[in-house]
Structures are given as structure tokens and as C-alpha cells.
Amino acid sequence: MSRHPLHDIMQPKSVAIAGASADGRGAGFVSPLIELGFKGKIYPVNPKYAGQDIMGFKTYATVRDIPDPVDFVISSIPATQVLPLLDDCAAKGVKLIHFFTARFSETGRPEAIALEKEVLRRAKAANIRLIGPNCMGVYYPAMGISFNEGMPRQSGVVGCASQSGSAVGEIVEAGRVRGCFFTKAISYGNAIDLNESDYLQYFAEDEDTKIIVMYIEGVRDGKRFFRTLRETTLRKPVVIIKGGRGKAGTRATASHTASLAGAMEVWHTAVRQAGAVEVGTIDELMDVAAALQFLPPTFGVRVGVAGGSGGSSVMGADQCEEAGLDVIPMPQEIREELKKRGSPIWDWISNPADFSIQMGDFNSGGEVIQLMAEDPHFDMLIMYLSPPHNWGPRRGQGPPPSLEEHMKRSGIGLTKKPILAVMQERWRGPADDIADMMKKSADFRAKLMEVGVPSYPNIQAAARAANRFVWYYKNREQALVAECQ
């Protein structure tokens, strides 16, 4: 397979925005470039504002009028005007067009379908590659490209290809709160030229991308897609949401991105056989991505659960098992060691380790966690952690501990064993206090990430992510073994 052309054409030195205007959506594609610090040239294009400034850039009537080379064009003009734009781009030697422009085949109307075909025909003739139409396009923080204001400037290791634009926005946002940032995130809509397989291959080849996440409504070329997927998952994890799983969703995908959803059982089986992880929601998607990003490869699901109180331990164990994890009994070795150390709960401590029965003696909690972290029977630990606003000060217990002290007492950082933190944050009280709590909580989560611990809002999310992340590595190992035989 030769290296995908996107690697070269996704490095534009100049961007023209067709349909830019002094306000509204068109300028919307100018302002994100400014906000993210795009280093190349920016050319607003709109006959109505020709010669005027839009956000400090001289506006041209057509792409053809721009005096310098143009690599990349973002089109937000109406569908009725795209054919002349294509001809201008062809004349100018443009390599890549992103069509935000919509109302093509997704409308189901014959004239719109015909227009879409003509767009593709002219693009192919001019050797122009197309993203879209009917999509938000490219977010590429290292290059300073974005389609929305307020997207993170920080780059990361996750590559995202999504048929839906709003899904990309949600995926990036869900990533941000989990400490997952992106190499590039591309919304590709109707995918008349570049399709899911192109983006997948591109991210598979991209060295900066370590994890790939996708939102797919329908595939254009199933054979190519699953072949590319199988090859990719042997090297890096791919996590997929299929949009349009039921009959209503299928109807909706048709009017959304003109995709035909296939029979779901066939799809699920094919994705699994290709070694990709499938999830049902954006939160689940980024929960798995966070586990893949922060935790070392793990090949078993024997989990130790610690730090909860009575009811949360019981419910936590249920939810771990329902997610496919194995909540093994507390190893006898740990009980013996606790007995040796004179712990009064040695014969009583179980897995999940209920910390409320220790009556607030937090240090012995840390001791139990340390023993669990060192014990080879556990493949991973899931730990309930109090958010900072629950750390005190309690009556007669002195000031609340620092972040570092709290982590030490919790046993975090003592071990190389994969740890997933569960931190349930409930905000109440005066607005100022809440703002302060949220800040402290975010700092705590950041500290946890620094030592390789992703955090989850509840144990169900942590357990499901853990099971899926282990599944990826186990499946890949089997596939690699099979390949070498």
C-alpha cells in the first residue's frame, strides 16, 4: 500500500475560505484559523466583499483572483454555486477542498444527487481531493486549523475520523475532560471522494497518531474498509461508534449523510474480527481512548476494587462483573500479610475492599491498596477516590491533605499496575465554592494522569472501558500469534 496522499495535501501553506463574510458561518471558518494560529496565508473569498477586509484579511471575489498559490479551500457557499468554484480551484491548482456546503445526496432529491456526481467528476478531472460534502472538515491543532472556535490548541495522540461534524465537536470535548487530545480530527460527511478507508489508512500511517477513534454511519467500500481495519488494528487500536444501528437511526443516516446502514449483526462481527473495539456512545468512545492512552497494555481482566464504602463496593462489584471483569476473591497472601502486620480486619477484608469498615483509618487503606498493587493475582485495580472537596477538614482531623499527600495516602503512584480511578463529582453549594471545587478537582485529575491514571465519573464507565481496552490487547496478541504461524 503506498503512502496516502493526504499526508502531503493536509499540510497547506495557504487556505481560501469560499463564502467568507463579515459575520456568520463563513467568517466562522476564518476565525478558528486565527484563533489556533494558522501559520500559512488566509484568503477570504466572496464577490460581495471583494477588496474589503474580513477579520484583517483581504477578500477576493473568486479563488482565481488570488495572486498566490492556494493549497486548501474551505467551501461554505450554497450548493448551487459549487461548480464554478470547482472550475476556479482547478485553474488555480488547488489540491484539497473541504465542502461544508450541504444539500447534496442527503436530501434524497434527484437534482441534488446529480449535482454531487458532477462535483466529484470535475474534482477527479482536476486531481483535486474532496473532504465532504456536508461536513465540518478539519481540526488539526499542530497546523493551526480548526472549524470551530474554542477547540483545544494542544495536540495529542488520538486521531479522529467522523462522518458527523457535531460528533467531532463532542468527541474532542469528551477527550479534553479526559486528558485526551488529538493529532487531527476530520469530519467527512457524505464522503464522495475521500472516505472512511482513506482516513483510516491516513491515521494508521501517521506516526503521531497512537489511537484512532471513528464515528461511522455507513461505509462506501466495505471490502477495503475491513481490510484496512484489520491491518491497522495490528499496529494501533481503533475504537468505533456505528451511527444508525436501528431502523430509526438508519432512516436518520440517510437524511444525514446519505449513508446506507448495513445489517447490524454482520457489521458487529466484521468489526470484532478486524480487531477493532466497538462502543455505543461518545462517552464510551473516549472512556476507552483514555484507558488506551494512559494505561500499559494489559492482557487480563482480574480486577481489584478498592476505596469504596459498603454500598458502593457491592454495586461496584456488580457493575464490574456485568462489564465482563473478574472480581476475584482477595488473595490469601494479602490476608496473611495483613494478619502478620496485626491488622484487625485481616480475615474480613474482601475484594472489593470496603474501606468504610476501617472507620476512617486511611493509612491502613493505603496499606491494603499497596498490597493489592503488588499482588500478581490482579491484572488491574479500580479505585474509588474522593474528589478534593470531600477531603476535609473534618472536625478534629486537621487541615485537608495536599494533592500529593492525598495521592500518597491513596496508594496512587506506588505501582506500575494499571489503575483506573473512579471519582464521582457532585457539585452543590454556592457558585464560588463550586468553581473552586471544580478547579481543585481538575488539578487532581491532571495529577492522576501524570502518573498514568485515567479517571472516570462512575465505576460502570471505568469497568466497561477496562474490559474493552484489555479485549483489544488480547485480541491483537492472538491475531499476531496466528499471523506468525
Next chain:
Amino acid sequence: MSRHPLHDIMQPKSVAIAGASADGRGAGFVSPLIELGFKGKIYPVNPKYAGQDIMGFKTYATVRDIPDPVDFVISSIPATQVLPLLDDCAAKGVKLIHFFTARFSETGRPEAIALEKEVLRRAKAANIRLIGPNCMGVYYPAMGISFNEGMPRQSGVVGCASQSGSAVGEIVEAGRVRGCFFTKAISYGNAIDLNESDYLQYFAEDEDTKIIVMYIEGVRDGKRFFRTLRETTLRKPVVIIKGGRGKAGTRATASHTASLAGAMEVWHTAVRQAGAVEVGTIDELMDVAAALQFLPPTFGVRVGVAGGSGGSSVMGADQCEEAGLDVIPMPQEIREELKKRGSPIWDWISNPADFSIQMGDFNSGGEVIQLMAEDPHFDMLIMYLSPPHNWGPRRGQGPPPSLEEHMKRSGIGLTKKPILAVMQERWRGPADDIADMMKKSADFRAKLMEVGVPSYPNIQAAARAANRFVWYYKNREQALVAECQ
């Protein structure tokens, strides 16, 4: 069935706290009473502080020393000291004791099991009823009784009985954010005297309680419980979480509240046959409770989904169907009406109604919702609503609308049809802005509740709650019909 004695003995005119101390847990049971404004007398009891003040109340060495009658005793003394306390309570004519005191049968130790039996024997002999042991006891806001600081003063229509104390805290907190408040919430731990059936009967008979939620690890008397449950669900909904569903959870319940979990399939079937709703997490529990509290009885699952953009509509439809709802096609009558009104999207608008294709023309969105609300094909609507911090101001669109204006534009309040709102709130930006956003968002949610619209953080939660809430009413209707034949 005679009226349960709890109705009378849960109205104490005086409370003694055995084990109260100047700080720590004992005083912890004094301070919540003060905070919630308990109207009766408060007597701290502790020989160490006899004659001294604890939080402004004179402390007695024993319950027997208190000069006036004592109705209710909260015990936070060690297990080794409970027998003399029981004798004092018997001499004093105490009617009800809550044993926060733990380390009884849940430890699995023979001497602790024997002690628990003796506690029950002496209580029965003295006609004293027991809550617990090993539990948090009573939260009863109208009476000013609580076991924790910071519990809501506001009473509501939900009654809660929970074997776990931490679960009650979480349930009340999960209720608060959903606008669900409580008549009483009782944590009952090992349930050696009053058990799940007593609390269920009590809430069934309690006129202020309209909805019952329970967290149960194991039942003491299955026959009585399921008979009481069947009778109760004919009159008011009961929503149950079973703690200890798997093998690890079962181990954990044994050391938590000394319960024996039964075979799960038998349990699920029995709960369903008794007409109660079963859920797996506390969030799900209160999601269903909110639907039951805010929405009128509903007997079908044909849902209209509106207000999303492309990807969220597709995923929303999937999640509705996976939750058991029927996302029916957009009724032809609505399309015809839109055509008559000259809408350009009349032949394109679908269910889910993707509002992004209307290119921001919000009023026509309101028009579609109004038509959906009036259409008899839909049993209910699920609506995506933007949280207030996404209302603008956008460039060139003027100031953001007021809460009232936004609700009007969203079509909320136009209809008596059950509506569940989905409002995804993601907090980012400077702390001050976040605090302001959260306040506005809470105000918006409160306004929605005023017009009978519960809100959910994602469509999965809304759809699952909707399906369960309809199931309750349909099942009850069938049971009532069967009874009348």
C-alpha cells in the same frame, strides 16, 4: 393488614444520642438534627461528658438518667456496650432505637452473631423496635431528622429504604440534582428487626410518599416482601436496585450487611412479576424516579426525538431503540401540514427531527416540535435542549434569549404530552464563567421542572428512564385489569 407501627414511632418528640461526644461521629448525629431544625428535645448521652454541654445540649451519663421521656435513641457506641444501653432504653420506655453501631453479624464472627441475637431478644422483650444495626438510620426532613450534615431541608414525594447508608447519601444527592426530594429516607443495614418489608409497607401506607425507591442487598422474608411489593405497586411505583448481583457482589454483601443474595434470575422475575421497576445504578434509579415524579402516566413508547443535530440525532435514535422505545417515522400528517405552511424541509424532516438541517432557523424548529407535540402518534417526546451557555450571543444574532423566551422557542410548555429534556452540560473555561453557567443551567432545569419536564444529561439516560416509567404504568394497568376479572 394493620397500619404499620412505624407511622407512630417515627414521630419522636425527643431523641437521645448514645455515644455523643464533643467531636467526631457521635456529635455528628447531634449536629444534623440541629441543622435540619429538629423541633423536639435532644439529649446527648455519654458518661465521659456527663453534665457538660455538647453543642448546647446537656449531656447525660446514661439514657436512664434523662429526666424526661425519650422516644427515639440513636446509638453510636461500640458493639460491646449495647446490652446495657438496651436495658436502659427498656427501663425508659424508648420505642425505637437506630443502631449506627456496627461489627455484628456482618463480621462473620460467632461472638458478634450471638450478640446481635441477644440485642434482638432484649428489644423484643421490651417492645422496642430496631433500625439496623450497622446503618445510617433516618433522614426525615419534615421532622428535622438527618444523619448527615448538608442534606436538603426540602421535603418531597419520594420515600427511600436502603440497606446501605452510603447509598442513601448518594440517592438523596442524585435526587437533588433531578429535583426529586424525599418524604423520608431510611438506611436499615442488617435489618435484624424492622426489615425491607416493614419499610416498604410503611412507605406504601404513607400518604405523602408517591414514589418508593429501594436499595436491597438481601431480603429477610422473601414471601412477605414480594406479597407486599405486589400490593404496593398497584398503588404507587417502586423502583429497586439489587446490590450483590454477581458472585463478587454477593461476597461483598455478606461482609457489608450480612445478607445472602439469592439466585439472580429468580429475583429479576419475581420483581418484575410484582410490578416493580428494576435498575442497576443509583443514577438510573433517580432517572426513573424523576420521570415518575414529573410526567403524567404514559402507556406507550412511541417517541418523537427532536432538537439534535445530524450525528446526535442518529445516535439518539439508536439509543432510544436500544432502550426499548419505538422511534416511529415522522407522521405523514405533519409533513403535509409543513408543506401547506411552505416549509422547504417538509419532505425531508424525519423522526428524529434533525434541527441542524434548518440552518439555524430556530422558529421553524419550534413549529415542528409543536406539530409533534400535538400529533397523537407520539406517546412522548425526547428533546435535545442547549444549555444556557450555548444560547449566544452569536455574531449578528443579538443578545441571548431569556429562559422564558428560550423555552417558548423550544416549544416547551406548548403541550401536555410527556417531554423528557436532554441537556448535555460540559463545563470549561475560566472558573468564574463556569460558576455562572452552572447557576444559569440550574435555573433553566428548575424552570423546565416547573412545567413538568425532567432533564437528563444524555439521551441514553432519558430513553432508559422513559421505557421503564412506561413499563410501570402498562404493567400496573394489566395487573388491575386482571384483578377486576
